[in-house]
Amino acid sequence: MQWHGHEQTKAHFAMEYHKMVKVRKVAIFSLAVAVTMLSAGCSQGLLGSGGDSGSAAEQGPIVLGMLIPQSGSEAAVGPYMQNAAQMAVDEINEQGGVLGRKLELKVADDACDPQTAVAGANKLVTEGIAVSVGGYCSGATLPTLPVFGKANIPMIIPAANSQELVDQRLKHVFLINGTGAQQAAAAVKWITKRGAKNVALVHDNTSYSKDIAVRTQQILDEPGGPETAIVEAVTPKESDYSANVTNILAKKPDFVYWTGYFQEGGLLTRQLRQAGYKGDIMVADGAVSEKLVEIAGGEHAEGVYATMTYTPDTIEGAEGWIENYKKKFGTAPGPYSNQAYDAVRLAAEAIKRAGSTDGDKIIAALEGIDGFPMFSGPLKFTPEHTLATGGFQILVVKSGTFVLQDSLQ
Template identity: 65%
Template sequence: MSHHRTPRRFLCLSALAVACVLTSSSCNAGLLADDVKKEDGGPILLGMAVPQSGSTAEVGPYMSNAAQLAVDEINAKGGVLGRKLKLQVEDEACDPKTATAAANKLVSAGVKVSVGGYCSGATLPTLPIFDRHRIPMIIPAANSSELVDQQLKHVFLINGTGRQQSAAALEWLDKEGAEKVVVLHDNTSYSKDIAVRTEAGLDKTGGPEASGLHTITPGESDYGPAVTSVLKDKPDYVFFTGYYQEGGLLIKQLRQAGYTGKFLGADGLVDPKLAQIAGDAEGVHATMTQTPDTLPQAKGWIAAYKKKFKADPGPYSTQSYDAVRLAAEAIEQAGSTDGAAIVKALEAVDGFQLFSGPLKFTPEHTLSNGGFVILVNNGGRFVLKDNLQ
């Protein structure tokens, strides 16, 4: 016959629990003191998954540097809730598997808010990871409508959506008097979303004619078949909704094949390297939320960025800076790092000033105004062409 002895540790804990019932307030303070001290005294961790490797690695530093600048400025003013902010950056590589690993790493590290997300296709699989752990996401760049179609309450976009970008593209093509438009995408979530919406919006009475929807495979070095198909359709405008690496090759190969029409890209096309890849990107247009050098009010901010990082800020740097500022504001208003409280604070934001203007989220947690403008490549860099007002 065996005898089971109650472990001494259990007896001690039981006695302590009984004592807690008798003196609940003082006991609770004693039991939780270490946890509270750790929570209240340590830094508040923000997580950022952006490209650090792969074909879009050039964009990552623009975003992470700008986010760090915001963290440093907030900390210099005393932090948030009496605590410092800390930024942890992980690689998304514009790849779903890499981004998923990055999200899991950030969750394990204990981030309270995610302020990253560049490629929509890589950001999409991270949504349920952060949502499951009740971690709010303030996404500065990725903007496929699929991101909000899932209706996850922890997801907020501070870049215009694919729906809004498509509307801007259609407005510009109509304004330009385009007659026949070929639309190309690379089959990623962001690119396909904008392309399908734009192609469906063509062929309106008196507007541009849709000349077909074509696809390419990202990462290839020869887009000969796509170029042949485009030339066969004889468009006067080509709208490519993918990223600058493939866009640069398409521009180069289309021109080498004799295409003399105009070229419009989506925001993934906007990068200083486009001209290098294309050989000549003069006159190429793009739909884009404003970049730092197209914002008159960003002059002092650009100087601060250049002083700290010895480099010029690029696409999505202001949005990343604002993502951190917004996260800090929401935590401050919530009076807590609890995810549900932060979500309520974000939903209640009304007039918080971003570079794009005063913020108030729609019920879908998107911007009420996408803020897209038309940029044009001039001398190798994109400058403001039309604000579409």
């Protein structure tokens, strides 16, 4: 069952819309608008076949490419992103596609590894993709920027969010996840709410992880902020972090913020608790996964906080979308599924507005978008091609699951 296919679904979201008006969330409003557009098939939505289909050579499906981790330590996230992207492709195709052509999704493995990612990006280029809608690990996404740039392929990056992706100021790169700077600001807001005095920041020296840790430290070091106890770097993919744990605990922190991925985050959480640490533990968005809870052990993970952008189960009005995902794939959507879904929708909208699959025209269309409805709210890119607002919130592990703790509004 898709959003646009059933009157019952329309009625459900109409009810959600009226409830939304009372509860102030812009993100809910934009989601309701998006659902209305999909349900009605209105001419101003991303669907439909209006516009110039481009040159006579542009025939057959319009191909979108997605680099995601299908192997390696972060492989658990890949299926969430691929499934949601395919769900969006299927829905758009059911409404007639874009410019009278069907969409097709091509997926390649980046393994969260730079060399694997470059090979995957080159493979997607040879397969003739019009837009890249992937990118999970920043360290693996960064070396693909010149690959897609040389081919003049726009990148709509749904998850990777290191500030290094932004600082290069490349015309073809657009982020629809909050940046490292925005995540650091959200982290400090929660650290301050918790009344922490000595904060340990722990990263794995990757672009994404170190970026968040350094930016968080910079804010904490400002006058009036908590004192940073220690900045500790670990070696990823190890099984024993006891030396790091000893270094951290020697400074007697009352708050530990891990900014890397779930594999190491789970191990650190378990080893910190086993060493007797009683204070708060928080992880960044790359560690938000059921795997973290599994690796840490349920009792050790309980109460762990996380800085995280919108997930399907923390968005009011997304119940129908979640149900559709479950029916289609037999499992619940996970982290970055909604961002991957929106990346495809945004790519389709930009191609439609561009009237062709020409890279420069798509880039110009993306830059001109103002108010396009996504799960995170109405979209308008900053001059740096980032979201105007980061949309980070605080989750917490309760009964083995990450749930919403504080929206930081």
